[in-house]
Amino acid sequence: MRAFSTVLLAAAALVATALPAAATPPVEAAVAVAVQAKLEARGVAVTVPMRVMxxxxxxxxxxxxxxxxxxxxxxxxxxxxxxxxxxxxFHKVDVTVVSRTKAFRQGVAFASASLNVYLPPNNSSVVEEQREMTLVR
Structure with missing residues (x-):
């Protein structure tokens, strides 16, 4: 009887490792940075229009x-x-970024955005976008 139980447990363990793990579906999310942002307060800040979902x-x-x-x-x-x-x-979100160094100026800049999403009980995801954008007055 003991040998039969051991064989049965070994077979169950083999079957369990052969089955694929249940994959958690990804959280639906998206982020988009606009091609143009507006300079604020003589370049001290820039308002970046975003779309998030x-x-x-x-x-x-x-x-x-x-x-x-x-x-x-x-x-x-x-x-x-x-x-x-x-x-x-999708929702429009205007993000005002204040410079930590020197003032922004009209022209080309680089923007990077990261949207972190958590869906209970234990599903999360991160979506990112990077792009060149034009800063305007």
């Missing part, structure tokens, strides 16, 4: 960074938004 019932946070070469030096700033709307629809 995350699955209904999830919670999302957004991080945006803008960097620009200004006469050989970097103007850079970032902004963290702790909560964005998650309804399954």
């Amino acid at each position: 995350c699955q209904n019932g999830a919670s999302g946070s957004l991080w945006v960074q803008v960097t620009q070469n200004v006469r050989g030096e970097l103007a850079t700033g970032d902004k963290y938004i702790a909560s964005v709307p998650c309804t399954g629809e």
